[in-house]
Amino acid sequence: MTDRPNPLSDLNARSREVFRRVVEGYLQSGDPVGSRTLTRTMSEKLSAATIRNVMQDLEYLGLLGSPHVSAGRIPTQLGLRMFVDGLLEVAEIGDSDRETIDASLESTDHDVTNMLDHVGATLSRITRGASLVLAPKHETPIRHIEFVSLGADRALVVLVFADGHVENRVFTPPPGQTPSSMREAANFLNAIAEGRTLSDLRSDIAGELKRHRQEIDELARSLVESGLAVWENAGESSERLIVRGRANLLPESDEGAELERIRTLFDDLERKRDIAEFLDLAEQGEGVRIFIGSENKLFSLSGSSLVVSPYMNAERKIIGAVGVIGPTRLNYGRIVPIVDYTAQLVGRMISDRTKG
Incomplete structure (x- = not known):
């Protein structure tokens, strides 16, 4: 599944079995697995002290962790990944x-x-x-888009496609949206929707967002010029606006209001990036x-x-x-x-x- 090095390939049979049984025990119970528990399940008879030594080696490799000093072990995220990639036994569906x-x-x-x-x-x-x-x-061109307000925090979008397919989706609109603002949004989209699929529209809107990116730049410019803020990784997807002396910015001040708006814009961008990456x-x-x-x-x-x-x-x-x-x-x-x-x-x- 991945190209990352697998530490399991360097383990002997005893260590692999200890690791596998710790992970399987944890997945079954959710609790740390101790050495005494493993003495009863190992294929060869081993003392608790020997098993503890093996666990320490696995912990050193980053495969196991200990939530408490005297507790048993649980798999780390790396350990779970190595188990899934190398030791997971997947049967037929029941x-x-x-x-x-x-x-x-x-x-x-x-x-x-x-x-x-x-x-x-x-x-x-x-x-x-x-x-x-x-x-x-559904990649058929859009014929018509309509937004219908269902309340303060619920709205319906009706998508009519050129092939006659209709989709209705309930969503939570951005704060402050009104029925009239929704009509304006629908009018804007319908004006550019003819012959375009949803993907085309997304691309068009992305271009609009890029052109309006200057909104963030303009909001941040005065903060940067005054020395209150500095860009980190400017122009990259991971860029951040680092604010100095943030505690000195009063919420009701112009700088405080600009900073809050910038934070909101960045939060929205981050959520969209995460969802896009997942898809x-x-x-x-x-x-x-x-x-x-x-x-x-x-x-x-x-x-x-x-x-x-x-x-x-x-x-x-x-x-x-x-x-x-x-x-x-x-x-x-x-x-x-x-x-x-x-x-x-x-x-x-x-x-x-x-x-x-």
Whole structure:
């Protein structure tokens, strides 16, 4: 799955078994695994002292960690990655899980949106994790876009495509949006939408964003010129505005207001970059992909893992993805075949329905 060096290749059979049993024990219970526990499960009879020495070596390699001084060991993020890449045993999907998924999808109508809703609900139920479903991309040109306000924090966007396909999506609009501002946004998009797909529109808007990037530059210029701030990695995707003496900027002052607006703009940019990166990763090739902890920016602060697999249409083109999000101690051996099977089934069903 990766090209990174695998420390497991340098371990002898005893160390590999200790490592494997620690990880499997942790994934099953969520608790640190101690040397005395392993004395009862190792294939060869070893003393607790010998096992502790092996654990210390594995800790030195960065594969295991100890949450407390006298506790057992748990796998580090590197350890989990090495286990998943080199030692994970993935079986066929269980009969019960397969039957549950089949029954759930067979009960849906021909509407793809309803089917994907069932997919998400079924994955959540049988894995006890949060499901992730990326709907198929609809790349037909847009005929019309309409925004409808449903309340202070809810709105509906209606997308009418040139082929007659209609999509309705509920979303949370940016703060301060009014029905009139939504109409203005729809009028702007409809004025440039003819003959363009959603991807085309995104590209057009990206150009608009680039031209309006000067808003951030102009807001920050006075702070930089006064010596209160300095750009770090200017012009790069990781650029930051480093503010000096921030505590001296009063919230009601012009500088304080500008700084707050800049912070809001940057926060929005970062969220969009993270989501774009995740979508790129989810669409890189066939098969199930596993992202552990900080390997994915979306989950770096929550100690979560993502098991995701793309699904394809009849032309073997990736059109979406399904996945499960859960704690890093997911039962990967069970979750991987469930996600893989679901993705393949969804791809076949969408291909069959689009043919009809």
